[in-house]
Structure formats: structure tokens, C-alpha cells
Amino acid sequence: MTPTLNPIDEFKQERAERIASYAQPSDLREAAAAFNVASNRDKYSYNFSWMGRPIIQYPQDMIAMQELIWAIKPDLIIETGIAHGGSLIYYASLLELIGKGEVLGIDIDIRDHNRREIEVHPMFKRIEMLQGSAIDEALVAEVARRAEGKETIMVCLDSNHTHEHVLRELELYAPFVTVGSYCVVFDTIVEDMPRGAYDRPWDVGNNPKTAVWEYLKTNDNFEIDHSIDNKLLISVAPEGYLKRVK
Template sequence: MNNPIAEFLKEREQRIESNGSNSPLKQAAEQFNLESNKSQYSYNFSWMGRPIIQYPQDMIAMQELIWDIKPDLIIETGIAHGGSLIYYASLLELIGKGEVLGIDIDIRAHNKAAIEAHPMFKRITMIEGSSIASDTVDKVKAYAAGKQTIMVCLDSNHTHEHVLNELKLYAPFVTKDSYLVVFDTIVEDMPDNYLPGRPWKKGDNPKTAVWDFVKEHPEFEIDHSIDNKLLISVAPEGYLKRVK
């Protein structure tokens, strides 16, 4: 008997896989990624009133993962204006469970006040401190204790050293079949100094940290199906699935 839902999903899977060898489509996406990053395209969007500083494509990918995983806890390093915290919290609110833990070395007072005044703050906790400091990690461990399903998103300092340290410190929190998402791996694919004044650059960025990390951690695999699905993303090769 025909199953139209299964057929649709199979067609979609095949189409996504074919994107990986669709040279004209990939070239068009690469050109958009290049020009849009140079134009700070990610700063154009908000979620429920808060600037989110992400690409819509990555937020759709995160929605799909969060709906499938239904995590008890999402840990995010890097808060900025708090849009991602609000976004994740709103999805968990729709699911009916889960909390978001945000970490930032400097939570600006105006951003902190706006996040705390938001209706989704009821699912959010924030920690101010370096994400790689031992006392911060100890606080995260205490908060994560007893949580059955955990996702982690890394979006703070984008240098190789910092992200690799974060990967090593926060990977143990990620539960099997969940994800560790590393944002701004796109830096490796951009021209040097495309955003002047930043300490990260080609050869020294989140993607190079991911490459080093997965060499030593076979329990995580880069989910290339997400790359092939999105094509336009600030996190190419940054969606890491815990497989064991």
C-alpha cells in the first residue's frame, strides 16, 4: 500500500543528498554566503522582538533538531542580544518542557533587562562568566545534573583555541543522538579580514576547531545532510551529532 507521507520524506531525503553534487546550486549558495556575510546579513532578523543575529536557514535547522530531540536542556555559549535564547525557549514552550541555559562573559545590562522582561524568560537561566572558566563549567554541571536529554550550541569567541576548549568542555554534556552545534564555522570559507578587527580568520576559527575535535572524538560526527539541506548557513560542518 502506498504511503504518501513516507514517499514525500524519501523524496526529500534524496533531493537533499543530490544537493551535495549539484555544482551550480552549491556555487550560487557559496556566492550568497560570501556576499551576505560581508554585508552582515545575519544582523537583519529578530525573534519575538529580540535581535537573533543568525541566518533564518540555521534557525529552521535548529527548530527541526529541537522538535525531534525535545531536549530537557539547551546550553548556549554566547548571548549577545538574547534572540537565540528566546527562540529556543519559545520552541521548548511549544513542546511543553525544557530549559535554556545561556552563558556569556559580558551580559550587557540593557540586554539582560530585555531578556528578563520577556515572556519566554521563564524557561531561561543566564550565567555571566567565561565559558571556559572552571567555575563557569562547574555551574553548568550543577545545572545540567539530572537532565536526560541535552543539546549544546557554541557561539561565543570564534578563535580556534577558544572553540576547541569549548568543544572539549561541553561535549560531555551532549547526550547520545543529540547535537553539538558550532556556529560561525563559515569564517574558514571567507576571505581573510572580511570583518576587520576580529581575532578569528581563515585557519583560526570554529571550523578548524571542529576538524581537530572530530579527529579525536569519534563519538561525534559532522552531519553533512544538514549542510546539503541548508547550503546557506553560518555553520557549515558545524552540526555535530553524538552517535555513541
């Protein structure tokens, strides 16, 4: 006789089954795909802030990151790409609620007005920033020094979105990720957009998702967490949530 699940486990099982069902073609998937294209075209992600700082992320990805950070409780989150600093503030605020951890942000150009706003923010107490190219090996050595002794580490890659750059970031930063934690590669959505959608060096065939595919060909320490893709459907990081499994 199969034991009866308690209400909490029953809810979790129903949710897991529903999310798994979203992997199949459906009106919902088609609607989400259409929204992904239209909303990226119209810069929908630029509409949101966290604790006063522009975050330039989809709410769905923000919730996914909250779920991961709460579950993993990292001692260190490394993020390449700072922009306005909203993600740094967001991650730091979650770590503040957890009661431990710090965020290390890296950007080739931390603009003075953004730096000032980040440094006066209440959550800056959990943030450190490094200016320089994320793929500069001297800078990566400094990141390694700061990561030393940290028990649990998460990495977020959100800077230059070309295939070559992201692949190099994966080679340099993915090894910092601890088993059971994640390397989240943002803007993999570029591969799913119409060709020529961006006035930038990246495009279909040359973007973070193609870098993820290339990296995983020779690295089996990570797996794409498709359950997150199926859960969100609307995301700038499809196939970009990489879980370290060994």
C-alpha cells in the same frame, strides 16, 4: 515485489534523495556559496529578530535548529554567547511549545540593556543566564550542576570564534551532549570566507571550523551531519552540526 510507500513516507524519501543530491557540484551550490560570502560581508544575519529580540542568525539555521529541537525535545539547551538574547528567546519559545525544557545562556559580558530586555520577555520563564567566561572551569562546574539529572541535552557554541577558544569549548561542553542530540558550532563559515574578511582575532585557519576538525581527530563520539549542510546550503554553520552518535 517492493511495497508501495504511503504518501507521507514517499514525500520524506523524495526529500531525502533531493537533499543528498545537493552534495554534488551544481549551479545551486555555487549560488549558495556566493550568497554566503556576500551576505556575511554585508551583515545580512543582523536583519532578523525573534519575538522582538535581535537573533543574528540566518533563517536557514533557525529552521534547522527548530527541526532538531522538535525532534530531540531536549530538557536542557546550553548556549555559549548571548548577545541580544534572540537565540535564547527562540529556543525557549520552541521548548514552550513542546511543553518542557529550559535554556542556559552563558556570556562573558551580559550587557545591562540586553539583560533587562531578556528578563522581561515572556519566554524568560524557561531561561537562566550565567555571566563569565565559557571556558572558566568553575563556571563549567556550575553548568554541570545544572545539567545533572537532565535526560536530553543539546549544546550550542556561539561565543569567541577563535580556534583555541572553540576547541576548549568543545572539550568542556560536548560531553554534556546526550547520544542522539547535537553540539552545534556556529560561525564555522569563517573558514570559507576570504582571508581578512573580519576585523576580529579569527580568520581563515583560525576559527570554529578548524576547531571542529581538530576536535574530531581524537573524538569519535560525534559526526558531522552533512545532511544538514546539504539541506541548508546557506548557513553560518557548515560542518558545525555535530551529532553525538555514541
